[in-house]
Amino acid sequence: MSGHQKVFSDERSESVQHKGQSIGFTVMSFLLVADVMYRSWAMNQASWDLLGIVVIGGLVSAVYNMRQGILTQRHWRLKAITIVVAALIAAALVFWRFVR
Numbered sequence: 001m002s003g004h005q006k007v008f009s010d011e012r013s014e015s016v017q018h019k020g021q022s023i024g025f026t027v028m029s030f031l032l033v034a035d036v037m038y039r040s041w042a043m044n045q046a047s048w049d050l051l052g053i054v055v056i057g058g059l060v061s062a063v064y065n066m067r068q069g070i071l072t073q074r075h076w077r078l079k080a081i082t083i084v085v086a087a088l089i090a091a092a093l094v095f096w097r098f099v100r
Contacts, residue, residue, distance in 0.1 A: 025061070029054045 032054050036047040062079075065071050 025057065029057060 032050050036051050036054075039045040039047045039050075062071070065075075
């Protein structure tokens with residue numbers, strides 16, 4: 001038996017795998033949001049179930065990161081600004097749709 005053993009996983013491969021999953025989650029989330037928008041605007045359907053998938057996925061990720069202690073004050077500030085801007089855009093779109 002030789003002293004060399006194959007390494008199946010190291011820090012780099014785990015980092016690359018994590019990044020791939022992160023990109024996949026982001027793409028899936030944006031595609032679901034695009035699908036919700038299309039169904040709402042083109043077919044007048046309420047797609048709260050699909051929007052719920054996106055929100056729950058984001059919450060799970062945020063809770064995990066919070067428990068790991070990697071969310072800084074800057075992260076929380078950025079999340080709060082994002083929520084406020086998204087709410088303002090949503091309100092403007094609803095207002096625009098019902099006024100015209």
